[in-house]
Amino acid sequence: MTKKHAPFDHVEILVVDDEEDIVELISYNLEKEGFAVQKAYNGEDALKSVRESRPKLIILDLMLPGIQGLEVSRTIRNSADLADIPIVMLTAKGEEIDKIIGLEMGADDYITKPFSIRELIARVRAVLRRSETIHRAEDSDVFTCRNLKIDYTSYTVTIKGDAVDISPTEYKLLKFLSQHPGRVYTRDQLLDRVWGDEAFVEPRTVDVHIRRLRTHIEEDLSQPYFIQTVRGVGYKFADCD
Numbered sequence: 001m002t003k004k005h006a007p008f009d010h011v012e013i014l015v016v017d018d019e020e021d022i023v024e025l026i027s028y029n030l031e032k033e034g035f036a037v038q039k040a041y042n043g044e045d046a047l048k049s050v051r052e053s054r055p056k057l058i059i060l061d062l063m064l065p066g067i068q069g070l071e072v073s074r075t076i077r078n079s080a081d082l083a084d085i086p087i088v089m090l091t092a093k094g095e096e097i098d099k100i101i102g103l104e105m106g107a108d109d110y111i112t113k114p115f116s117i118r119e120l121i122a123r124v125r126a127v128l129r130r131s132e133t134i135h136r137a138e139d140s141d142v143f144t145c146r147n148l149k150i151d152y153t154s155y156t157v158t159i160k161g162d163a164v165d166i167s168p169t170e171y172k173l174l175k176f177l178s179q180h181p182g183r184v185y186t187r188d189q190l191l192d193r194v195w196g197d198e199a200f201v202e203p204r205t206v207d208v209h210i211r212r213l214r215t216h217i218e219e220d221l222s223q224p225y226f227i228q229t230v231r232g233v234g235y236k237f238a239d240c241d
Helices: 022-032 045-051 069-077 096-104 117-139 168-180 187-195 204-217
Strands: 014-015 037-040 057-061 087-091 109-112 141-147 149-150 156-159 226-231 234-239
Touching: 014 022, 014 045, 014 149, 022 117, 022 149, 037 045, 037 087, 045 069, 057 069, 057 117, 057 234, 069 087, 069 096, 087 117, 087 168, 096 168, 109 117, 149 168, 156 204, 168 187, 168 234, 187 204, 187 234, 204 226
Parallel strands: 014 037, 014 057, 057 087, 087 109
Antiparallel strands: 141 149, 149 156, 226 234
């Protein structure tokens, strides 16, 4: 009987941690699930491995010898040919501010030690699925989720087939979030990605536009589905799958 391969068979994942036991534990379990694993124990080797083999995902410890994990993440996000590689940060730093900093430095997910290996693998799969969805959305002319439809070529938004009248900035915000479903963005990140170099724009501006956008596309403003608030961090678009 021919073996049926899992969706992520042989997908390459780079595991970066200065504790060899943790690297071996994660690698063993990822390989059991069909992933191909690369290993690095410091920031320098991690960056070298990323540049040479361009893995599909990186599991990255923050407290590394030499180049720290946050700097590794920043370097990857600032490299045009590497910036879209998903990063799952794995760290003993569990305070809310640490999580916010990690997300601001480009993490797609953030897991604190001690951790459940089953949860880690589940999150790895979720991040990989989101990454595939993002690439499909960026290549697509039309986005649909439940009763929401966005036509990126005609710059139109409809709910249940009815056209929605939103401002250019609200459209840019909706387009960006919908093309990156499931990914959490801080207010500062949204200001950078959506508003760009516009002057005199404060982080609270994001909240104002989110509220306005929700009035157009959400059925229940008390429990929004499409644009969700991640307490203490920022906002994300729903995982429509």
